[in-house]
Amino acid sequence: MNGDQEAPAPTSVTGSTTSTGATGSAASATSGGSPAKKALGPAFANLFTANIASSLGDGIARTAIPLLAVQVTQDPLLISGIAALAMLPWLFFAIPAGILIDRIDRRAAMAMANTVRTLLAVALFVITASGNLTIWWLYLIIFVYGIFETVYDGAVRAVAPSILEKAQLPRANSLIEAGEQVIQNFVSGPVTSLLFAVSVLIPLGANAAVYAIAVILAILLPKVASGRQFAKAHAEKNGDSVAWYKQFVDGLHFIMANKQLKTLWFLSTFSGMCISIATASFVLYLVDRLGLPEALFGVFMLSGAIGGIGASLVAARFKARWGTGLTVAVANVVASLAVVFIGAVPTLWAAAVAFVIVSGSITVWNILIMSLRQSIIPGRLLGRVHGTWRTLLWGSMPVGSIIGGLIGRIDLVLPFIIGGGLSALAGILWFRFLKTLPNPEDVDNGDDAALAGADDSAARAAETAGPTDPAIQE
Template sequence: MTTRSTPGANPGPREGSGSSAERRGLGRTFANVFTANLASSLGDGIARTASPLLAARLTDDPVLIAGIGAVAMLPWLFFALPAGILVDRMDRRQALALAAGVRTLLAVALVVLVAMNALTIWWLYLVIFVYGVCETLYDGAIRAVVPSVVSKQNLPRANARIEGAELVVQNFAAAPLTSALFAVAVLIPIGGLVAAFGLAALLAALLPAVASGRQFHAAVATGEVAEVVPFRRQLADGWHFIMGNRMLRTLWFVSIPVAILFSASGATLVLFVLDTLAIPEAAFGLFLLSGAVGGMLGSVVASRLARRFGLGPVMAAMNLLAGILVLLTGLFPVPIAAIILFALGASTTTIWNVLMMSFRQAIIPGRLLGRVHGTWRTLLWGTMPIGSLLGGTLALIDLTVPWIVGGAGITVLGLIFYRFLMTLPNPEDIDNGDAPPPMTGANPVVPAA
């Protein structure tokens, strides 16, 4: 795997950013993937809004409430690697449908517990944990599907559309409606989970064959019989690939402490909003809506900024700015300032996520996407429960302290790794040996020697 630019150097802005290739649509296949993901995003939005509100009704202990975030992320530590192997071994459409199907059953169980008045914080922990296990499979599959249906040049556009749509559905639609309906009757938004994930499972099963990921297997391309590699041997494939690539390795080690600090800062968000900012429970979703507005702005400008300034410089700037915004949120805990800072912070985070995912999808061969993604998430998201517990502990001092500590730490890391992030190349300047998707009409990429 090589880049088509000088190794380690950022190629900078791309000429011809307004080319016909950029103006063309992303294709019908991507539209199908996009639609299927919308249904799952609706369920995610309902779940992520209802979970902390349910927890706040069951307990007012900040450590137990912070535990919601810890339990949600804990599956990434234990199941991201096995899920990544499954994503690479099975039809990725089936992986999406399976994950959505199990989450449908979990939603039914939650409806029963609430209806019987039997829900406790510990039952909620269990439901969220199993939900997180399913998310490791779904997340790996949907991220692996995108580079199989769009070209590398269009990865930032495709990821920006997915990210933007998730923000719209989860925050503009799910969050305010869930929080408002939650105040009326808890069963209404929870019942919506059943419908959302049921629809997601159906739409995933109906995706076209190109979304399966089978085309990335060498045996399929050559007609040979595939070698059956033992499951235990595949556990190390993602680790070896990341460790063997300087840029991915360094980026991974940058991202882990940043993720922990972000997790710490937002661990008691619901208490920060309800108690410190004195925003009523019914308006909690509206507060999250400010983040959706900022995130939408980020999704719109992410690919444009990358084309204008280069992926690396934009990622470096967003990482540093995100830390500053988190710090300011803790220093100025008043509603208007918090809303503005939350929106700006969501914008920087969305831009970072879009470009980070595009870079990884471009540099990782399609046949390894599930395993490398699983390894990446294992330590990145698997260590975030540490941040959640840290944030809950710091919140015992004051609910602003997690934001101040987290923001200061992210800012320092942003300064330390600024020069490295500046060197990251654009996706289209990376050759991972994969041929472009058939619908792009591009000539096959010849793997570098």
């Protein structure tokens, strides 16, 4: 399946009962009611708002830059390079971005990424206004945009476990997913297109403004969002930190050391590639085979956004009723069979209904698996594991798209039948495995014990310090 797909990790005891206290977070200060039902708090509200602003900037850029490309060239190959360069950084920079995120204040990582993207937006505004825009300028800007997207995306995913309790993560990720879906599908695209028709400079200026707002909000996040407490606790227990250039394989070692995590990673990658096979020629299938007017393609795609938003609102409820394991196992199979249905019943209504189901099922998967990953990977490793995970998962999707395009040359229904069928087969064969995945609050990643040990060490140091000890003077 597409998107982030996660699983348990080496140091966790899968299925064991653990404390639901927030790992070094402000959430631990709240009291009353179950953790899952507690208010997510002002820190999450800040994070959510910052991500909304950043998502709006992403949506404006992804809409405006292809429109600008059409103004400077009519070469289909050159225009297709925009989409390729937007995804290419994930293949080469996701792991280095993860190392950076784990080594510095994650608030600073978010702010730095969006500061650079603010400057890129300003540069694009100036280049366009001066009449010097070329496709090569767009290539450079979209590629650098993508590089810093890997930094921002990894950082924002790593902040949530620092400010929330594990049981709150599904609800928090549901809200984040819903916000991104609404902003990128119902706000940024249509509004950017309308403003673009008035003046190309209006959306470009707005792009710089919303990224700047996201920078300010990132800086205003509380200290606990930095994630530095995890690295500090680990360093106090194990000595000095490892040099950055020795950390490139940390994420890979962490994943491969646990059979359950490794299985889920490869299953996720295979399923994601299968879905990419199926959807590679989706637009041609809709327009050429099913007769959808080209002008209505964007409207049709909103059906997927509706499915994703609806699923984001109920994912946490599904998890509460059936558990993470059973919910994601069913979602995996349902999404795959819905893909097959698109090809097996070649009508617009069938495609629309199935697309709602596919998008909704994938969204449920993404929310719950992301929440599980955030709770079971030690805080100090979140960036590196996230980067490693996406390098393989997202790196395989272009391969699936090429395979799907070749299959589509034979018949446009075949990619849906083959891609969806293979994904469904994998989902059925590994259904029992997926069903055993635990809830986020039921897995111990060792952070609570490490932080408690660091606090005990600090307390003992304070007790034995003399009256002129610098620690006391601070």
